[in-house]
Amino acid sequence: MTGDQDELEGQFAQWRHYVRRRRALRSTDVEELEDHLRGSVDELVAAGLRADEAFLVAVKRMGSLDELSREFAREHSERLWKQLVLTGGDDDPASGGRARRDLRAMVLCAAGAAVSVKAPELFGLDLDRDGAFYALNAGLLTLPWLAGFLAWRRRAGRALVGLLVAWFALGAVAANAYPLADDSQSLVVTCVHLPLALWFAVGLAYVADDPRSPRRRMDFIRFTGEWFVYSVLIALGGGVLTAFTFGTFEAIGISPEGFVSRWLLPCGAAAAVVVAGWLVEVKQGVVENIAPVLTRLFTPLFTAALLAFLVALVVTGDGIDVEREVLILFDLLLVVVLGLLLYSTSARDPLAPPGPFDRLQLALVAAALAIDVVVLVEITGRITEYGTTPNKAAALGENAVLLVNLAWSAWLVLGLVRRRAPFAALERWQTNYLPVYAVWAWVVVLVFPPVFGYL
Structure with missing residues (x-):
């Protein structure tokens, strides 16, 4: 040849x-x-x-x-209908057997997640009275079951399974060993960052068949976006189910409030974590046409919103209030922008030439980068003037981590638009940067509480 x-x-x-x-x-x-x-x-x-x-x-x-x-x-319209039902859509008997095994494994793991949410009650804990415990351990009660399903589906080896167990055990120590008061800032930052740290354990289970592959990491980014879409759809359906449950039982003089609040909602939410992951795995073709549409819809809207905010910031000359709720809002905004970039990257044709949407993404990333710089300046000024707190330190670190990603992403997108950098460079940068987020999340969870005296 x-x-x-x-x-x-x-x-x-x-x-x-x-x-x-x-x-x-x-x-x-x-x-x-x-x-x-x-x-x-x-x-x-x-x-x-x-x-x-x-x-x-x-x-x-x-x-x-x-x-x-x-x-x-x-x-082949019949195939689309097969994709929309629960039993698969492949005429291959072997694939049908695999679909049934996946279904049984999903049901088992979803039931395990639902039972895990109720298990603390055996030790005297109550969802209403011990809200801090459930907030800290929400990820530990549900995500191991999703990781277990994915590891089983990927036929993960014993070494990787042992690493996953150690990962979640470390999270359990971080959530329960530190003496965090219910009103402490350390509790808040742990509740926010621990699920993120544990989500990367789910990612490890997802890429168990090829952990070193950048393509598999990008597949996990796609999985994360599609899991979120399915979770929202399940939550909307659950809201309708809850409303009908209340309406129908109250019509005959029975109040289902206790059952809904103590059983239906917590168990349903826990099981939905696994069900959404299973749906992504077996029904990817259905949502794969939806998520890119949502990305293309919201990218221009977020670009316009960020540019309007920057203009208002310059015109008014007012600074940004860096209170905790505002910091969380800006961090979520930057995370959404990064999510739009990541998902559009994962769904883009690598052979396609740069187009108008790539230029729009460049504007979005540039606007987010400018806002990130403004927020960093404000946080640094507050810390210099009033001292640091767990909230401000966490926000400072997160914005610094996002700044590096956004800055280099903007440079790579600019190179792509100018036809001086290949699309593969942007994709490789995003997948290689994922461990940085995991490391930072673990630093916040494990290091911040004792450093700040559990305040």
């Missing part, structure tokens, strides 16, 4: 890897598309084009892969 043929096969391999991420296309469809693509390449090579030129032209002729996914979904 010649060098040109080796390079061409490498391009086909990259194309197949990208196409298989589109869950609306089955393996047989991918093979059909590849046959069509190879035929086009052969025709173009015979017409005198080089192999690499022929490949790019043939891919361009096929159109965007999202359009191909929709076309196949329309031509």
Whole structure:
């Protein structure tokens, strides 16, 4: 095989890897598309084009892969209906058996999460009276079951399972060993950062089949976004169920308030953590067409909002109030911006040239970067003048971590727009930066409470 043929096969391999991420296309469809693509390449090579030129032209002729996914979904409408039901959608008996095993494992793990939420009551704890305990341990009661389901599905090895157990055990120590008062700032920052630290354990379980792969890390970013979408949908459905439960039982003179508040809501929320993860795994093709649409919808809206805020900040000349609630608001805003960037990166065609949406993303990241700098200046000034607190120190560190990511992301997006940097550089930067967030979250959870005297 010649060098040109080796390079061409490498391009086909990259194309197949990208196409298989589109869950609306089955393996047989991918093979059909590849046959069509190879035929086009052969025709173009015979017409005198080089192999690499022929490949790019043939891919361009096929159109965007999202359009191909929709076309196949329309031509095979029964498949879309199969995706929307609970039992899979694959005619392969082996795949059907795997779907049933996944369903049983999900039900077991979801039930385990629901039982875990009620288990503390056996030791005299109460959800209403001991709210601080449940706030600290919410992630510990639910996320191990999601991680367990993913580790089982990925056939994780014993060493990785042992690492996951140690990870969650460390979280249990951080949540329960420190003497945190109910009104302490350390309790608040731990409640915020511990679930984030534990979510990266879920990520480790997700990439158990190839922990070193940047592509698998990007898949986990996609999983996180889609898990959030499904969680919101489940929460909305749960709200409707709760309303109907109240209405129907009160119509016959029975008040279901105790059952709803003590059983339905906590157990349902805990089980939903696992159910949402399972839905992402087996129904990815359904939401995969929704999430990119939401990203493209909210990116211009958030860009306009951030630019309007910067203009108002300059016109009024007022500083930012760096109280705890405001710090949390700005951090959430920056996290949402980063989430939009991450998800659009994970859903982008790596072979596509830069377009208007990439320029819009550059404006979004630049605006977020400017706001991050303003917030950092305000926090630093307050700390210099009044001293530091756990809230301010955590906010300072988080904004510094976000600043590094946003600054380099802006530079890479600028290079992409100017056609001086490949898209792969942006994708690689985002996946390589994920451990930084995990390390910072653990620093806040493990180091901050004793350093600040558990205040």
